Amino acid sequence: xxxxxxxxxxxxxxxxxxxxxxxxxxxxxxxxxxxxxxxxxxxxxxxxxxxxxxxxxxxxxxxxxxxxxxxxxxxxxxxxxxxxxxxxxxxxxxxxxxxxxxxxxxxxxxxxxxxxxxxxxxxxxxxxxxxxxxxxxxxxxxxxxxxxxxxxxxxxxxxxxxxxxxxxxxxxxxxxxxxxxxxxxxxxxxxxxxxxxxxxxxxxxxxxxxxxxxxxxxxxxxxxxxxxxx
Ligand SMILES: [Zn+2]
Numbered sequence: 001x002x003x004x005x006x007x008x009x010x011x012x013x014x015x016x017x018x019x020x021x022x023x024x025x026x027x028x029x030x031x032x033x034x035x036x037x038x039x040x041x042x043x044x045x046x047x048x049x050x051x052x053x054x055x056x057x058x059x060x061x062x063x064x065x066x067x068x069x070x071x072x073x074x075x076x077x078x079x080x081x082x083x084x085x086x087x088x089x090x091x092x093x094x095x096x097x098x099x100x101x102x103x104x105x106x107x108x109x110x111x112x113x114x115x116x117x118x119x120x121x122x123x124x125x126x127x128x129x130x131x132x133x134x135x136x137x138x139x140x141x142x143x144x145x146x147x148x149x150x151x152x153x154x155x156x157x158x159x160x161x162x163x164x165x166x167x168x169x170x171x172x173x174x175x176x177x178x179x180x181x182x183x184x185x186x187x188x189x190x191x192x193x194x195x196x197x198x199x200x201x202x203x204x205x206x207x208x209x210x211x212x213x214x215x216x217x218x219x220x221x222x223x224x225x226x227x228x229x230x
Contacts, residue, residue, distance in 0.1 A: 001076060001139055002053075002069075006108040009077050010036060011046055012055060015066055016074035026063030076139040080107040080115045082128035087118055089129045096129035112140035120160055123178040124168050138162050145217065149193065149210040157183045157218040164212035179203060181218070 004012075014035045018027040033043035047064055050056040055070035066074060084103040088094040094102070110118075116138055119125075127133055140161075152158060160180055171178045179201075185194040191207030205213070 001112050001141075002055075002073060004073060007046070008050060008055075009073070009108055011043075011050060012066065012070055012074040013077050015056065015064055016071065016078065019065060024065075026057075026059065026065040028063045032064065072139070075135045075137065076112060076115070077107055079119070079135040079137075079139065080110045082132060082134045083115055083119050083122065083125075084110070085128045085130070086122055086125050086134070090122060099129065116140040116161060117159070120163070120178075121180050123171075123180075124163060136165065146214045149205060149213040149215060150207075152184045152193070152215055154184050154187060157181075158215035159218055160213055161216050162214040167209050167212040170209060176203065182215075 011032070014032055015027060018031055018035060019025070029043050029047055030040060032047070033040045036043065047056060047058050050070065051058045054067055055073060056064050057067055058064050081103045084106040085096070085099040088099040088102055089096055119134070124136070125134055126136075146161060158181075160178075160182060163178065168178065179195060179197050181198040182195040185196050185202065187193050188204075191210075192204050193207075193210065194202055194204050196202045
């Protein structure tokens with residue numbers, strides 16, 4: 001992911017929203033300026049800048065549309081915003097009417113890694129507290145140190161960083177909460193694996209799902225749970 005300023009991110013998000021309301025047709029600079037409450041000349045200047053970075057395609061007299069890269073960046077910011085709104089409601093007890101302004105700030109301050117970790121922690125929610133869809137694609141490039149569950153070692157502790165859509169469906173159908181911070185307890189003869197979560201809950205993950213779950217090793221910290229129970 002590129003490093004963009006808050007202002008640049010706000011433009012991409014605004015163009016994304018305007019385009020989707022406009023049947024994905026290019027939108028005028030006038031509309032973008034109006035949406036962001038800025039003067040047209042400063043919007044024109046920013047559009048030129050984003051065009052130079054190949055994030056938007058600007059055709060005079062036709063308008064502005066997002067490039068593929070611009071679309072990816074916009075969807076990341078939208079995911080960041082909606083994941084934060086969900087976190088604030090579910091984990092911190094905010095009312096859904098209160099979260100938008102907080103999320104407007106937090107969305108820009110969050111790295112792709114932070115957003116994906118929060119998303120996993122929340123159990124990969126499909127929608128935010130307002131019912132808007134949360135983009136499910138992963139914006140944090142997979143790290144070299146990531147492995148799939150099949151390769152995980154007994155006794156080691158891991159974060160679950162990524163889960164394939166089919167795997168999430170499996171957990172949803174069984175109405176199981178999705179694991180996040182885990183320790184590998186045992187591998188059974190049929191290839192399924194017993195994991196223990198930080199809250200003490202154990203689950204068995206069947207073999208056919210294990211190459212759809214990606215993990216990162218957790219180094220050098222123990223939880224309260226470990227101290228008490230092990
Ligand atoms: Zn919002």
